[in-house]
Amino acid sequence: MARRLVFLPLLLGLYACASTASKSPEDKIAAMDRDMLQTGLADIDSIYINKPDMPKLTLSGMQQLSSLDPDLSVDGDSDELKLLLKKIVIETEKVEDGEEATGKQWGKAAARILREAREKSPKLAAVGDEKIYEAIFTGIVGKLDGFSRYSGTEAAREERAARDGFGGIGIRISVEDGEVRITAIMHYTPAERLGLKRDDIILKVDNKSVEGWTQQQVINELRGEVDSRVTLTLLRDGKDDPFDISIKRAHVVPETVSYRREGDIAYFRIFSFNSGTATSLKRTINDAKDEIGKKLKGYILDLRNNPGGLVPQSVATADLFLNEGRVISVHGRHPDSHQYFESTDGDIAKGKPLVVLIDGNSASAAEIVAAALQDNGRAVLIGSNSYGKGSVQNIQQLPNSGEIKITWARFHAPSGYTLHHLGVLPTICTAGKHSSDALMNELRLGELPEVPMIKRNAAKPDDTKALDALRQSCPARKSEDPVDLELALKLIDQPSLYASAVDLATPPEAAQVDDAAEALLPFIP
Numbered sequence: 001m002a003r004r005l006v007f008l009p010l011l012l013g014l015y016a017c018a019s020t021a022s023k024s025p026e027d028k029i030a031a032m033d034r035d036m037l038q039t040g041l042a043d044i045d046s047i048y049i050n051k052p053d054m055p056k057l058t059l060s061g062m063q064q065l066s067s068l069d070p071d072l073s074v075d076g077d078s079d080e081l082k083l084l085l086k087k088i089v090i091e092t093e094k095v096e097d098g099e100e101a102t103g104k105q106w107g108k109a110a111a112r113i114l115r116e117a118r119e120k121s122p123k124l125a126a127v128g129d130e131k132i133y134e135a136i137f138t139g140i141v142g143k144l145d146g147f148s149r150y151s152g153t154e155a156a157r158e159e160r161a162a163r164d165g166f167g168g169i170g171i172r173i174s175v176e177d178g179e180v181r182i183t184a185i186m187h188y189t190p191a192e193r194l195g196l197k198r199d200d201i202i203l204k205v206d207n208k209s210v211e212g213w214t215q216q217q218v219i220n221e222l223r224g225e226v227d228s229r230v231t232l233t234l235l236r237d238g239k240d241d242p243f244d245i246s247i248k249r250a251h252v253v254p255e256t257v258s259y260r261r262e263g264d265i266a267y268f269r270i271f272s273f274n275s276g277t278a279t280s281l282k283r284t285i286n287d288a289k290d291e292i293g294k295k296l297k298g299y300i301l302d303l304r305n306n307p308g309g310l311v312p313q314s315v316a317t318a319d320l321f322l323n324e325g326r327v328i329s330v331h332g333r334h335p336d337s338h339q340y341f342e343s344t345d346g347d348i349a350k351g352k353p354l355v356v357l358i359d360g361n362s363a364s365a366a367e368i369v370a371a372a373l374q375d376n377g378r379a380v381l382i383g384s385n386s387y388g389k390g391s392v393q394n395i396q397q398l399p400n401s402g403e404i405k406i407t408w409a410r411f412h413a414p415s416g417y418t419l420h421h422l423g424v425l426p427t428i429c430t431a432g433k434h435s436s437d438a439l440m441n442e443l444r445l446g447e448l449p450e451v452p453m454i455k456r457n458a459a460k461p462d463d464t465k466a467l468d469a470l471r472q473s474c475p476a477r478k479s480e481d482p483v484d485l486e487l488a489l490k491l492i493d494q495p496s497l498y499a500s501a502v503d504l505a506t507p508p509e510a511a512q513v514d515d516a517a518e519a520l521l522p523f524i525p
Contacts, residue, residue, distance in 0.1 A: 035399040038107030043396045045103030047334045047408045049523040058106040061140035069123035091116040156403040165253035167226040175215040204233035259284045264295040269302040273309030273365040278316035298353035298492035308364025315341045318372040320348045325376040332409030354379040355488040360476025363387035370424045371413035380501040384431040384477035390419025415507035418461040427505040429474035436486035451505040
């Protein structure tokens, strides 16, 4: 019995290989079309935050074929798709149960339409599979919201590398005027350990000249399996002759955190949230403690122009500064979307003053951090209203190794309000202000307005009029202003005024989120 259990998967694998090998190229393409469309539409049907209109989505996607061949068009209604060639119907696919049919059923029908379109259109056959999938899925997700999107094979590969890291050596490069120049060396990477330098010129990779290569070609050659080796031929200023250096690749996660000392205050900037952000910030904070020592007065966390990233990393980042309390909760249509994230004991800053800078480009994961620290009374937020992207995208990999990012839930701040469309209101608004001294004086005199917490928390997620009115209390600013950092430094330098500023954003009692009611609310992009 044990032998049968061991060999059964092997036999199935051999059978699958034999079956695939017997397929014609046309059958393989048709199979991939079917897998792509059924998988993508089924994922949307299952997890999108609102119950999607599958006939409408499918039709919107298939109609994009006309952008690749104007002689083709697709029409349809609630239970069928029609393929037209020069306005003449050449194929009709009925979908049983129509509006109640699953995404998988509609995907199957769409794949049949696509197969017929490929056979009848030389133009379509010539553009290549990736362009076809990009056209169709862009049409599909375009009917969802502004945050759901499709990434093709190459784009998805780069996005995964940015999120999760890759096998590499830890350099950034630019290709200009035929030269491949190293522009930055990442910390704690093989490149740093082996002494590569900024402005080194790469002449060869594994003895292959890089002359005429694009930047992406160079990147592809530099990346590889972890622990594999790559040999670079370098030209360095101050050395007469080129030299070779052999480097063992490691798992490299792009840096998202920078640090500098501002007197006795530690300033950190987070550019986005990838799989290494919280660890990198923790390490950098400890470096700052070592550098500044007992004189350290406080911390500034700059989240301006931060578009967001991975939710778990934003939770871990906020948790670094919290001893207790909720960080964020997430609610959507799918049962698995209801999640609660609580902080753990251990404030890395030991209660020292913390100021967070935000602006109109602080979004998503950045807003989670800002809201969590403000609602828990742990930080003063300075700047303008944030972007207002309070939704979660679930990333699904497709059969072509592309990805479809599907909005599936909303964020709720610790006090219960929905971040989507509203964003995070700063504790001290600097929009339209340019004097940090004037703002400090207003704070000293008690003239700075409190954050409208009660109105904010009472606003319903679908009441865009009320949310827009709240946003206008501190209009989102897209460009950075030096007043933010100037005010933060002065505020940390005066602990009593810092404490007064924290009190401007004391939240009301934490709201109880009704999961069932929340799931029924429409998601409004």
